[in-house]
Amino acid sequence: MSLSSQMLPLVGVVVGAAVAFVAVRIAWKRARQPSPWDEHRSKTYAEYSHVAKHLANRYQRIAAARGMVTVPEPLEPTPEVLAEIDTMEARHSALSETVRLIGGAETRAAATELDDCLQRLQHLARAGSNRDKESWGQAYAKLREAGRQYIEYAQASLSVTGEVGRDAEWSED
Numbered sequence: 001m002s003l004s005s006q007m008l009p010l011v012g013v014v015v016g017a018a019v020a021f022v023a024v025r026i027a028w029k030r031a032r033q034p035s036p037w038d039e040h041r042s043k044t045y046a047e048y049s050h051v052a053k054h055l056a057n058r059y060q061r062i063a064a065a066r067g068m069v070t071v072p073e074p075l076e077p078t079p080e081v082l083a084e085i086d087t088m089e090a091r092h093s094a095l096s097e098t099v100r101l102i103g104g105a106e107t108r109a110a111a112t113e114l115d116d117c118l119q120r121l122q123h124l125a126r127a128g129s130n131r132d133k134e135s136w137g138q139a140y141a142k143l144r145e146a147g148r149q150y151i152e153y154a155q156a157s158l159s160v161t162g163e164v165g166r167d168a169e170w171s172e173d
Helices: 003-032 036-065 079-102 105-127 130-157
Strands: none
Touching: 036 079, 036 105, 036 130, 079 105, 105 130
């Protein structure tokens, strides 16, 4: 066998290995780059959480006005207040749909649970009475857990590492 016939397979192996290395390197770099949707997803997740917290706060203040819970600033459900809440609920609904479109499976499930908890609080705040104190406490505790789960899954879908921080958890305010 001539030297050139022995070198040809060796050159083929070297070229194949180099091409494979370059392909893996390109795929690795591409995987490390944020997707064009990441910024939109993070803004949607944050705004959804913000509106949900704001609604929960309004519901809690209305519940306080009805004697179901004690907070520093109860809120009477006047037509103006209810109109503001209706606007927030419409915004929350739109954001909820967006989360369902762009979120991962776990984030979507957590958002659905959070929506269910908010609906329960809404019902209690709008139609409840001071006899619903225990129901309110249970519903609000469930909301806080659903909010924590949502944040955890939203962070995971954005590849944010670490535990949900205390400042990210749902507070009593």
